[in-house]
Amino acid sequence: xxxxxxxxxxxxxxxxxxxxxxxxxxxxxxxxxxxxxxxxxxxxxxxxxxxxxxxxxxxxxxxxxxxxxxxxxxxxxxxxxxxxxxxxxxxxxxxxxxxxxxxxxxxxxxxxxxxxxxxxxxxxxxxxxxxxxxxxxxxxxxxxxxxxxxxxxxxxxxxxxxxxxxxxxxxxxxxxxxxxxxxxxxxxxxxxxxxxxxxxxxxxxxxxxxxxxxxxxxxxxxxxxxxxxxxx
Amino acid sequence: xxxxxxxxxxxxxxxxxxxxxxxxxxxxxxxxxxxxxxxxxxxxxxxxxxxxxxxxxxxxxxxxxxxxxxxxxxxxxxxxxxxxxxxxxxxxxxxxxxxxxxxxxxxxxxxxxxxxxxxxxxxxxxxxxxxxxxxxxxxxxxxxxxxxxxxxxxxxxxxxxxxxxxxxxxxxxxxxxxxxxxxxxxxxxxxxxxxxxxxxxxxxxxxxxxxxxxxxxxxxxxxxxxxxxxxxxxxxxxxxxxxxxxxxxxxxxxxxxxxxxxxxxxxxxxxxxxxxxxxxxxxxxxxxxxxxxxxxxxxxxxxxxxxxxxxxxxxxxxxxxxxxxxxxxxxxxxxxxxxxxxxxxxxxxxxxxxxxxxxxxxxxxxxxxxxxxxxxxxxxxxxxxxxxxxxxxxxxxxxxxxxxxxxxxxxxxxxxxxxxxxxxxxxxxxxxxxxxxxxxxxxxxxxxxxxxxxxxx
Numbered sequence: 001x002x003x004x005x006x007x008x009x010x011x012x013x014x015x016x017x018x019x020x021x022x023x024x025x026x027x028x029x030x031x032x033x034x035x036x037x038x039x040x041x042x043x044x045x046x047x048x049x050x051x052x053x054x055x056x057x058x059x060x061x062x063x064x065x066x067x068x069x070x071x072x073x074x075x076x077x078x079x080x081x082x083x084x085x086x087x088x089x090x091x092x093x094x095x096x097x098x099x100x101x102x103x104x105x106x107x108x109x110x111x112x113x114x115x116x117x118x119x120x121x122x123x124x125x126x127x128x129x130x131x132x133x134x135x136x137x138x139x140x141x142x143x144x145x146x147x148x149x150x151x152x153x154x155x156x157x158x159x160x161x162x163x164x165x166x167x168x169x170x171x172x173x174x175x176x177x178x179x180x181x182x183x184x185x186x187x188x189x190x191x192x193x194x195x196x197x198x199x200x201x202x203x204x205x206x207x208x209x210x211x212x213x214x215x216x217x218x219x220x221x222x223x224x225x226x227x228x229x230x231x232x
Numbered sequence: 233x234x235x236x237x238x239x240x241x242x243x244x245x246x247x248x249x250x251x252x253x254x255x256x257x258x259x260x261x262x263x264x265x266x267x268x269x270x271x272x273x274x275x276x277x278x279x280x281x282x283x284x285x286x287x288x289x290x291x292x293x294x295x296x297x298x299x300x301x302x303x304x305x306x307x308x309x310x311x312x313x314x315x316x317x318x319x320x321x322x323x324x325x326x327x328x329x330x331x332x333x334x335x336x337x338x339x340x341x342x343x344x345x346x347x348x349x350x351x352x353x354x355x356x357x358x359x360x361x362x363x364x365x366x367x368x369x370x371x372x373x374x375x376x377x378x379x380x381x382x383x384x385x386x387x388x389x390x391x392x393x394x395x396x397x398x399x400x401x402x403x404x405x406x407x408x409x410x411x412x413x414x415x416x417x418x419x420x421x422x423x424x425x426x427x428x429x430x431x432x433x434x435x436x437x438x439x440x441x442x443x444x445x446x447x448x449x450x451x452x453x454x455x456x457x458x459x460x461x462x463x464x465x466x467x468x469x470x471x472x473x474x475x476x477x478x479x480x481x482x483x484x485x486x487x488x489x490x491x492x493x494x495x496x497x498x499x500x501x502x503x504x505x506x507x508x509x510x511x512x513x514x515x516x517x518x519x520x521x522x523x524x525x526x527x528x529x530x531x532x533x534x535x536x537x538x539x540x541x542x543x544x545x546x547x548x549x550x551x552x553x554x555x556x557x558x559x560x561x562x563x564x565x566x567x568x569x570x571x572x573x574x575x576x577x578x579x580x581x582x583x584x585x586x587x588x589x590x591x592x593x594x595x596x597x598x599x600x601x602x603x604x605x606x607x608x609x610x611x612x613x614x615x616x617x618x619x620x621x622x623x624x625x626x627x628x629x630x631x632x633x634x635x636x637x638x639x640x641x642x643x644x645x646x647x648x649x650x651x652x653x654x655x656x657x658x659x660x661x662x663x664x665x666x667x668x669x670x671x672x673x674x675x676x677x678x679x680x681x682x683x684x685x686x687x688x689x
Contacts, residue, residue: 013486019493045364057482067636084485085478087520089527106516107487107511109496159552185553190517193591198556220506 010040045073256409537660562599
């Protein structure tokens with residue numbers, strides 16, 4: 001990630017804050033921690049942070065309602081809401097009010113790490129505006145919506161194309177099932193069944209038949225799109 | 233869910249109208265009694281007056297007869313005849329029936345003379361050419377017949393006028409009673425109508441609806457004050473429910489979160505921790521469903537938070553999400569979705585509902601079963617039908633399959649918490665959609681009748 005990134009945690013539960021801090025530090029970022037909403041807003045508007053991890057039911061108010069004040073204070077940080085208000089309706093509300101991501105508690109550390117990585121990466125993704133996403137022998141053409149492996153066309157369904165594009169945008173990083181469901185299908189509830197696995201499995205088989213092992217399972221966490229490694 | 237709404241018409245105020253009619257009837261009957269009494273009194277008085285006139289005549293003739301018998305009578309009658317007012321009959325006949333003197337030439341038919349005195353005793357009423365007379369007919373010694381009669385015309389005229397007056401008054405009273413009843417009903421319906429409208433708005437979900445203006449000091453004002461008090465209470469309870477579910481979520485998820493964080497630190501027992509995590513996920517899903525159900529039920533009928541949603545697009549998205557899962561399980565899938573059907577809704581809730589239905593179907597069907605999704609227009613509704621040829625609902629839970637935590641004995645072995653269909657029902661109700669479980673030859677068919685989006689712009 002180059003220079004050191006600063007991340008702000010606004011969280012009143014010490015245990016949760018410690019868990020978040022551990023993940024953030026594992027990503028090589030420095031951490032500031034506030035326990036009240038007012039302190040959080042003050043910090044967010046005075047220091048340039050890359051990401052703010054914001055709780056909702058805080059002493060002093062609701063983090064979602066405070067986002068407007070943080071933005072008005074000039075902060076360009078990406079905001080990840082981390083809240084016990086985790087029903088689909090809460091998540092959609094948070095995203096609609098300007099959060100960049102919304103992770104319900106309880107969360108698994110892997111899930112948080114994947115989301116933080118995705119957010120940290122988001123600011124550095126301008127290169128992906130190109131029409132062609134090339135990963136060695138795997139090529140994705142965005143305008144034509146085609147996928148080629150070793151110059152052979154791989155027929156994918158529209159959803160599979162969105163899936164591989166999302167993978168490609170997060171190449172080299174673990175992508176969780178929840179992230180896929182939210183970003184590819186725009187669904188913000190836990191369907192209980194691992195429907196996503198079936199779709200990823202199909203796409204994966206098509207790529208493998210064409211000779212690419214680009215999609216791999218990250219044990220217990222989700223998937224990782226690592227074409228260069230696979231092509232080795 | 234549409235209730236027959238009473239129109240705010242005066243005739244709908246049946247109770248008020250009945251009361252008004254009863255009062256009008258009572259007043260009319262009382263007046264009728266009073267007037268009948270007066271009528272009798274007047275009749276008696278006037279009859280007595282005519283009788284005393286007749287008595288005076290008879291006394292006069294009697295005195296004359298005592299002095300000079302028939303001659304005096306004849307002279308007196310002649311004299312009186314000359315000054316006749318038409319209000320009396322005087323007639324004196326001789327033995328042969330020849331008129332000696334009188335105001336008329338013939339003896340009235342059917343009137344037989346009785347007695348021979350000049351008293352009023354035995355006076356009779358006879359009628360001739362429409363007029364009634366109070367008459368005394370006598371056979372005087374020597375075969376002379378004497379008739380002295382007084383017209384009852386003034387009595388009859390007065391009584392007729394009175395009867396006409398009474399009839400007019402009664403009709404006026406009935407009309408006035410009806411008018412007052414109608415006005416009262418209209419005013420009552422106006423006041424009640426305001427409260428009914430308020431109740432309707434509240435039933436449709438606008439819990440904050442209240443009547444504008446001040447409360448009047450009468451019984452309606454009191455009713456309005458009470459209704460407002462009741463609505464305030466309901467609204468507060470609803471707010472408390474919303475707050476409570478948020479608090480439950482917060483207070484339960486925070487400790488669960490700590491458990492999960494600690495679970496992640498356990499090393500070397502991946503299988504066990506993965507199972508524990510899955511159990512926790514299941515528990516969270518369960519109370520999320522419960523919170524979703526109560527929130528959807530609390531918001532039921534209120535249009536708040538609903539936006540135009542392309543139902544066809546959502547249906548297809550969810551279908552495409554699950555179709556591969558069904559195919560992998562060996563189900564034969566089929567979908568017919570008419571594109572572009574719009575509803576006022578919450579996309580995420582609709583997706584959640586359909587996902588629950590399709591997921592359920594896949595869970596209970598086995599290889600070879602059919603699973604289909606249909607969405608098309610049906611009259612003023614959009615008809616969504618999810619049908620499978622699986623085992624269907626067992627008869628014993630068919631009636632209560634949409635209740636929370638209801639599961640068939642048979643399905644104890646299948647993973648699930650019995651909230652899926654309850655959530656489906658709550659989400660349908662939130663959207664004003666009707667759930668129908670049609671009898672199917674095999675498997676489970678579920679129809680959702682969505683209200684169409686009204687294009688008002």
